[in-house]
Amino acid sequence: MKLSTTVALLACAASQAQAFSDSSPFILFSTANLRTPPSTPQLQTAAQVLTTAKSLLASCPTRRYLLVSQPNMHAADVRADSSSSDSSCRMPNLCRAAGGQNSWAVAEVVGQVSGKSLEEYIARACRGKKKEGVSVERVELRHLPAVSDREDGGEARRGEVLGDNDHELGKLLDTLDGDYTIVVFSDPNEFKAYEPDFGAPVRMDLRRWEEAPEVVAQRKANETDNRPLFEKYQFFTPGIFMAFIVLAVILSILGVGLKALASLEVSYGAFDKEMGPAAQKKQM
Template sequence: MQLSLLTAAVLPLAVQAFSDSSPFVLFSTSELGDVENNAQLQTSTSVISTAKRLLSSCPTERYLIVSQPNAHAVDIRGSSGESCNMPNLCQFAASTSVKSRFDVAEVIGQISMQPLVDFVEASCLEQGKAAKVEKVELNRLSSIKEATKRKEMLADNDHELGQLLERLTGGFTVLLFSDPNEFKAYEPEFVEAVHMDLKRAELDSEKAGKKKDNGTYDHRPLFEKYQFFTPGVFMALISLVIMLSILAVGLKALSSLEVSYGAFNKDMGPAAQKKQN
């Protein structure tokens, strides 16, 4: 198999194609056979299918399955493509003891650890071989915006991985992959539509007239235990004042009318008799 993502010092691909993709690396001290699809952009289904086919014969006695959450291919090969940001991984992948390699720079989709572990254990059990499978989950890398912190975390993870690789003896197979997605389930946050004064009134009403935990009564003043003037009461009082003001103006207007009693009597004077004639 041809190594296209990892070498001792030179990494051929220099541009990260997709921000939601992740690398996949597999190398072994045994001959795993040829890989039909060497494309550096594949779906997770295709990559997992190829990996299972290569591991179906249980080629080695030891397996190291490593998950590096939130990692991209550019994290391993460097932005310039002229260096390796994980030197321990690159050194072991390019060592002379490694006879087979399979890597994909851009994997679209999610790859989970436990299904791969279960497949390896089941395949070795079918072959009648005793295999030791070790699972390692490295620390999740920080956001891409925090480049300095992300690089430091990657270096620490590579150091930890290097210590694990040094302990591998005999025939071994290493798998490294990542799930770069940081999707989180939507959790709506609702603002409680209750005013603080209503909350305070509710709490005060619960405390009023009740005994405290020590067996004594609440001796607070009356206006501290109960709330007499709520916003509703104030609104009602203001409305009542306005309506009473309108009523008072109307009554005053009616009382100001001045009409003499003679205005309603029939005029019997000479002028009225002349009009009738």
């Protein structure tokens, strides 16, 4: 397929490059003949793109596969202004390689394309076809600065990083033989899905941590308190004060009673029984 065909696929969304800032291009090209769809919408979801890409790779067309991830890439980075050459393409090596091979591309992919799922699918498909010597490699290129970062030379830094990544990709393409498939995708938001890694479960009892008695006794023995006696110990507590007050009330009552008993003045003979004639007359 000529370069103009690939450029046309990526240029369909030229006027919407800024409108879909959360989208990214997807490019698949191979040395094998792929049965690409007759028409390709240039705005698709990640699930739709992965479904089509897996259908193209289901037959395991080649023995070597390169999954190239270029985070934060947009369609404008691989779009050429001229349909006859790739001189205006910001990644000329990628545009040249994709234009000279049997390729399939989508300009605006909304969502995250997982390179791990593609790698697992290719390995599974080639295993089912019983092909030997199949290799799947993943290439992680440097993150590109954000498109909106145009201050302080942001656009220049983006072009510099893009050129370095394209140079690295060009050196990798030079080492390939005539039997390979390359998939270029991007995560525009530089988001990586969280994959929890749980170890073996640990069983332990939840209880309050307590020191051994001998450790506590040893620590208390080593501790010295140099405070004064009346600061170290409390001699008068609220309970002691209350006992003193109650004791004073009881003692005062007891004192009044004893004083009343002591004030009685009765002769000793007042309680003796009269036995004489006078007593008999009183009884009558």
